[in-house]
Amino acid sequence: MIEFRAVTKRFDDGTVAVDHLDLSVAAGTITVFVGPSGCGKTTSLRMVNRMVEPTSGTVLVDGVDVRGVDPATLRRGIGYVIQQAGLFPHRTVLDNVATVPLLSGWTRRKARARAAELLELVGLPRELGSRYPVQLSGGQQQRVGVARALAADPPVLLMDEPFSAVDPVVREGLQDELLRLQAELDKTIVFVTHDIDEAVKIGERVAVFRQGGRLVQYAEPDELLSRPADEFVSSFVGRDRGYRRLSFVEGTGIEPREVPTAREEAVAGERVAPDAWTLVLDGEDRPRGWLPPRSTGDSAPPAERVLPGGSLYTRGTPLRGALDAALSSPSGLGVVVEEDGRYAGAVTAEEVLAALREHRVGPEEHTGGTR
Amino acid sequence: MLDDLSRYLGSESNRELVLTQLVQHVPLALLPLVVGVVLAIPLGWLAQRHPLVRTALLGSANVVYTVPSLAFFVVIPGIIGTQILDPVNVVAALSIYTAALLVRPVVDALDAVPAHVVAAATAMGYRPLRRFLAVELPLAVPVLVAGVRVASVSNISLASVGALLGVGGLGALFTSGFQTSYLPPILVGIVLTLVLALVMDLVLVGLRWLLTPWARAGGTR
Numbered sequence: 093m094i095e096f097r098a099v100t101k102r103f104d105d106g107t108v109a110v111d112h113l114d115l116s117v118a119a120g121t122i123t124v125f126v127g128p129s130g131c132g133k134t135t136s137l138r139m140v141n142r143m144v145e146p147t148s149g150t151v152l153v154d155g156v157d158v159r160g161v162d163p164a165t166l167r168r169g170i171g172y173v174i175q176q177a178g179l180f181p182h183r184t185v186l187d188n189v190a191t192v193p194l195l196s197g198w199t200r201r202k203a204r205a206r207a208a209e210l211l212e213l214v215g216l217p218r219e220l221g222s223r224y225p226v227q228l229s230g231g232q233q234q235r236v237g238v239a240r241a242l243a244a245d246p247p248v249l250l251m252d253e254p255f256s257a258v259d260p261v262v263r264e265g266l267q268d269e270l271l272r273l274q275a276e277l278d279k280t281i282v283f284v285t286h287d288i289d290e291a292v293k294i295g296e297r298v299a300v301f302r303q304g305g306r307l308v309q310y311a312e313p314d315e316l317l318s319r320p321a322d323e324f325v326s327s328f329v330g331r332d333r334g335y336r337r338l339s340f341v342e343g344t345g346i347e348p349r350e351v352p353t354a355r356e357e358a359v360a361g362e363r364v365a366p367d368a369w370t371l372v373l374d375g376e377d378r379p380r381g382w383l384p385p386r387s388t389g390d391s392a393p394p395a396e397r398v399l400p401g402g403s404l405y406t407r408g409t410p411l412r413g414a415l416d417a418a419l420s421s422p423s424g425l426g427v428v429v430e431e432d433g434r435y436a437g438a439v440t441a442e443e444v445l446a447a448l449r450e451h452r453v454g455p456e457e458h459t460g461g462t463r
Numbered sequence: 464m465l466d467d468l469s470r471y472l473g474s475e476s477n478r479e480l481v482l483t484q485l486v487q488h489v490p491l492a493l494l495p496l497v498v499g500v501v502l503a504i505p506l507g508w509l510a511q512r513h514p515l516v517r518t519a520l521l522g523s524a525n526v527v528y529t530v531p532s533l534a535f536f537v538v539i540p541g542i543i544g545t546q547i548l549d550p551v552n553v554v555a556a557l558s559i560y561t562a563a564l565l566v567r568p569v570v571d572a573l574d575a576v577p578a579h580v581v582a583a584a585t586a587m588g589y590r591p592l593r594r595f596l597a598v599e600l601p602l603a604v605p606v607l608v609a610g611v612r613v614a615s616v617s618n619i620s621l622a623s624v625g626a627l628l629g630v631g632g633l634g635a636l637f638t639s640g641f642q643t644s645y646l647p648p649i650l651v652g653i654v655l656t657l658v659l660a661l662v663m664d665l666v667l668v669g670l671r672w673l674l675t676p677w678a679r680a681g682g683t684r
């Protein structure tokens with residue numbers, strides 16, 4: 093069981109990322125934290141494994157205050173999966189999965205045997221074990237990320253937007269797989285997403301956050317949909333119904349706008365100090381992340397301040413992807429790419445919704461539940 | 464001209480002299496390379512973690528590199544208490560140059576390790592030192608080796624200056640050639656310096672090849 097007791101996190105720059113969070117996650121269940129980008133989901137998650145320390149309040153895992161546990165030891169007992177999988181590029185898939193067992197002192201042989209079992213468990217052929225992460229597809233990398241998190245059989249699993257960067261079809265598959273795994277493994281899972289659709293599909297209980305790090309509703313999915321606690325929740329949940337229509341509307345009506353961009357090398361070379369959100373591009377014009385506007389008190393070099401981008405929207409595909417891109421982006425600007433993955437521009441959620449109104453397809457639909 | 468050269472190399476004692484100088488040159492150039500790398504890695508690590516250290520260290524590294532090598536060779540005995548003609552002076556000076564040259568590549572290479580990979584390593588339960596050795600440093604190898612290659616060439620040529628202090632090495636062939644206005648030893652010295660630089664470069668490329676099998680794995684995405 094995981095318990096947040098009056099937990100507040102205020103960063104050095106004054107940002108309150110989490111505001112008096114009281115919440116408990118039952119053992120053996122999947123609990124989803126959902127809310128728009130910047131509402132404190134990642135920060136809340138990272139306070140469980142002490143990658144972020146609360147300013148005040150207490151986090152307990154199985155009744156034990158995490159502050160009393162050595163961070164490295166604590167983390168070896170808590171699986172962690174992140175959006176870009178975060179696999180080690182210099183290690184084979186098998187050695188990536190064997191990481192935590194090796195850190196915990198297993199022999200190499202035993203750790204690798206265990207890793208091979210896990211590849212099978214997450215539905216990957218054993219042959220992939222000898223490849224390097226770059227040789228895998230995005231969906232396969234995420235599976236490896238899940239296998240790595242499960243390798244030492246931790247009772248608790250933290251998942252931070254694990255499926256947000258893969259395309260919607262693969263995402264559905266990964267979600268189904270996770271539910272299948274959970275039926276077998278019975279872990280205590282905290283799953284973070286900005287996608288209410290994903291939240292109600294995956295979650296046994298869903299916690300809705302809003303900007304400023306406030307928990308607005310914590311309930312089972314059905315209750316969330318039928319009795320939203322306030323206007324924010326109902327618009328967040330309700331928006332999803334509009335979402336479904338977006339799936340059918342071709343994104344021809346939106347004109348991506350130009351945004352400030354910078355080359356990855358320029359950022360690494362510290363030559364960038366933007367006044368506005370700046371999109372970082374690699375040598376082939378593919379988006380790599382967002383550099384926040386310069387603010388006073390920033391001491392970290394630009395390369396360390398680059399935030400992972402949200403999902404990407406490919407020009408011409410259904411508008412749902414564009415809205416998803418805008419909502420998942422730390423800058424609020426969804427990144428539009430050409431079919432070959434090169435940067436094309438950016439759109440705001442408002443622009444996507446405006447395009448939707450123009451392309452109105454028939455009368456207002458009344459979809460029922462979201463499951 | 465070629466006659467001169469073949470006559471010079473025809474003499475047993477000259478060949479022996481050249482070989483001796485070559486054998487003396489190698490440690491003069493390579494020991495500093497090793498010491499410099501060993502110094503630059505922890506310095507780069509500190510600089511990468513602390514913004515103030517970064518500014519101070521990268522700034523002073525630039526300054527160090529502009530100090531003329533000869534001045535260094537002369538000043539160092541005063542600092543570390545060696546004799547003015549001790550080869551250790553050359554090794555110490557070149558080590559400092561190498562470290563100064565390599566701090567920036569180390570910092571750049573560490574900066575280039577994706578933040579989510581470092582975060583993942585932390586989340587897996589790596590402690591900082593082990594994480595650095597097992598994750599950040601191996602990923603920094605390609606950039607680091609590029610820096611070491613530059614330093615290697617630079618050291619092999621700078622070590623010649625040691626001859627002015629009488630510590631031997633291929634530079635001694637230049638000084639003796641100049642003093643007697645006799646070209647062959649100078650030519651032999653230049654060619655051997657180039658060959659030595661080339662061989663070291665190949666060794667370093669080979670080392671990178673061994674250390675980075677992952678960088679050769681082509682993506683299929």
Ligand SMILES: Nc1ncnc2c1ncn2[C@@H]1O[C@H](COP(=O)(O)OP(=O)(O)O)[C@@H](O)[C@H]1O
Nearest residue numbers: 103105107109128129130131132133134135136
């Ligand atoms: N290290 C940090 N320093 C300062 N502000 C931060 C830091 N990390 C996150 N924040 C801020 O805290 C808020 C919550 O961030 P986060 O937990 O990452 O949100 P989410 O995961 O919901 O998108 C945001 O406003 C973000 O900019």
Ligand SMILES: [Mg+2]
Nearest residue numbers: 130133134135
């Ligand atoms: Mg987040």
